[in-house]
Amino acid sequence: MVERAPRVRASELTGRNWLNTGGKELTWSDLRGKIVILDFWSFCCINCLHVLDELRPLEEEFSDILVTVGVHSPKFEHEADPEALAAAVDRYDLRHPVLDDPELGTWQAYTARAWPTLVVVDPEGYVVAHLSGEGHVQGLVSLVHELAEEHEAKGTLHRGSGPYVPRPKQEGVLSFPGKINALPAELRSPDADDQTYLVTDTGRHRVVELDSSLEKVLRAWGGNDKGYEDGTSDEARFNEPQGLAIVPERLRDSVGYDVLVADSVNHRLRGIELGTGKVSTVAGNGVQRLLDAEGARTGDPNVIDPAADPLTVSLSSPWDVLWSDAIEAFVVAMAGTHQIFSFDPVAGTVQVLAGTGAEGLLDGPAADAWFAQSSGLAQAPDGTVWVADSETSAVRKIAFDEGGPTVTSVVGQGLFDFGFRDGSSEEARLQHCLGVAVLPDQSVAIADTYNGAVRRWDPVAKELTTLARDLAEPSDVLLEDRGEGNDPLLLVVEANAHQVVRLPIPKEAQRVDEGASQTQRPPSLLAGDTLEIVSRFSAPTGQKLDDRWGDPTQLKVSATPPEFIVEGSGAQQGLTRTLTLNPDITDAVLHVTARAAACDGEPGGEIPDHAACHLYQQDWGIPVRVTGNEEDEHTMTLDLRGVN
Incomplete structure (x- = not known):
């Protein structure tokens, strides 16, 4: 059995709009009698897309008693566009209701801290589990079976079709x-x-x-x-x-x-x-x-x-x-x-x-660099590989030198910095770019996906400019060589318009400055001095921690900027860590990775020979602000796999 905390009533589901319900706004009274999985996701997040696929067989197996509700909690400004969300629901073939939560009201009501987060609610409307990251399907199967047996016996489980209503297909x-x-x-x-x-x-x-x-x-x-x-x-x-x-x-x-x-x-x-x-x-x-x-x-x-x-x-x-x-x-x-x-x-x-x-933006020797969901590649004549690093809204390059490959960023500041601004490396901003192409003058065209634009990085002038706007999520760019005597064109894959279009490559590009932005996700408020990180993990029913070679858990902690953590950074065994914070820095991003290994077997018993073993892992990038207020957080609890 999954350990349960005292029962807490599920908060109301509030947001701007519902999709996949035929226009109906769902409340908990509409979901009463069903086991509900709230899937807090954003359509930019690769880990969220993994979880969507993990949940599909679960939804099919328990279609008469289980309802998944996707709570879309955007990171980027573009993700808050209702048309962009509707396109993402179609693109990823979601067959469950989706709540559009652009102000993150439901996200905060359920104390989500990471994309993705899963919250399980029983047929009576009480929260029974709170999970972060990927790889929880086996545990969810066990939990759904347990809840089904319990509520079947109580008469509180209602079988039958759920509230999903399919959307018209393009x-x-x-x-x-x-x-x-x-x-x-x-x-x-x-x-x-x-x-x-x-x-x-x-x-x-x-x-x-x-x-x-x-x-x-x-x-x-x-x-x-x-x-x-x-x-x-x-x-x-x-x-x-x-x-x-x-x-x-x-x-x-x-x-x-x-x-x-x-x-x-x-x-x-x-x-x-x-x-x-x-x-x-x-x-x-x-x-x-x-x-x-x-x-x-x-x-x-x-x-x-x-x-x-x-x-x-x-x-x-x-x-x-x-x-x-x-x-x-x-x-x-x-x-x-x-x-x-x-x-x-x-x-x-x-x-x-x-x-x-590690997910983030860190340059240097290739073996030490950090990327964040790299999604586009292009090669320059000198062998340099250009990279569209989508989650940091960055353009990076890998140079192959005698001392080994090195990584350098030309545009991009970090996981939570983006915008639509032309200018130098320090000034320029992109928003979740997915594609790159090298142009005849060795400048780089960029599919600036969430800005709906094609941009150009000039490595000589060291400046970003804009070539085209008002595109529907361009996902790739390709130089079209039309032969001698003809000006080359740029082919743009316009994903949300379901087409490929041709664009001229102008000699002069317009200059754009609509400002720099940061993710609207509010920072976690810290009291300061020290911070204890606690990651909760509970092995699923039928599994036990794989302690055959020692402690099978690990926390890896770092920060942007790195000097925010005076003591306590790095990777160590165990799921708790006390950090000493730099009193001179008030705003930062904490990067935390929690890992735990478990194998099939009963708690307290031996792990059988040839038992299947599983690694659970979740990465958090958490914006924080030190307030000096003793009422703010001294301890940050992150659920790798725990209960609410």
Whole structure:
């Protein structure tokens, strides 16, 4: 049984609007008799998208007694746009009611501190569990069974359909397209008489070849139903494919495919042999990567056995791919672990190229750098790889020097800083950028997604300017070389308009300054001097802490700026930590990662041989403000898996 705290009545669900209810505003009286999971999410957050997929089989298994209510709690300004939220509900095929909570009223009523947070409410309207992060499905299954038995016996469980009402579906050539790439002449469809383009038709879970008009599909791989299946173009199934890269011609015969696809929700890299239509899996075992077995013990997410078969390596939401001439391998934006990977198809190796796995913005040697949901890649002629780092609204670059790869940011300040402002590195602001492309003068075009704009970074002038506005969530950009005597154009994947459009590249760009912003999420108020961090964890029913090699829990704590923490930062075993705070700094962001390992087995007993083991992990980025008021927080409690 899950340990329960004294019963607390669930707070009212307040917000601006409801989606997927046919226009009805839901109250707890409408949900009485159902087990309810409140899923606090934002559509920018990769961890939230993981949880949406984790909950789908649970919702299907318990469809007559369980109702998921998505409480959308925005981080970015754009996410508070009701049309953008409605598009996200359609894009991610949500089949449960969604409450639009732009002012974070319900978020604060349930004391959520991180995206995602799950709150379980019993059929009588009482909170029974409060969970943060991913990986809680097994525990939720046990809890739902327990609640169903308990309330069936009491007569308080009501079976039957829930309040979900589907929305009308969009029709068109594309559905929420993700990324684009140009096909060389030898790989184009036999029906093509001009340049053609590969596009990930993400909303329909397929890859398509468009003709030069960008409006006609010549060939397609995959189908309208999400899934995972290798085989012919008709048999194959993808799940929200994103980035794609052309395999260098000299390697196509030896590796057996022409195009590499980042199959994001399947956590795999897939290969397509365009001539035969064959789709195959070339990397990833389909299990979402948190840490590998050794990394779980050492806390080092960079540990991948170089001899491991790529098909045995866990990946996490690969979002974009490109071939790097500098390292003779593919570069992969691994959004789910906030890292950059490499994949060598000849040697058959997957490795971490950059990033520790910590979520944030930190430059320096690639092995020490921090990224935040990197989602777009482009290569410059000198081999530099440009990165659209979406959650920090930043443009980063990876340079391959003699001393090893290094990471530098040209635009971006951190997890909670964004806006729409042209200017220098210090002044300029983006908002959740997803794509980058290198222009003929070596400047960089940026799909500034949540600003609905295309921006340009000039590395000589060191200035950001704006090329185009009023676009519907541009998710990628690609330079279109139209041959000698013709000015190049920019192809823009306009995801929420379900199309690819052409834009001129002007010689002079307009200057924009609509200001810099920070996330509207209110800071946690701290009394000051010291702060105790406590992460609560309770192993699910049927599991026990894996203490065979010592304490299986760990807290990793840091801050932006780093000097905010005088003592107590770093990674240590245990789920409690006392921090000494710098009295000269009042505003900061705390970065906390909690981990716990548990295995199948009964508490107090031995862990059976070959028992399945599970790693629970959650990252928090928490804006804080030191007030000096003794009534404010001295202890910050973060639920990795606990009860309310």
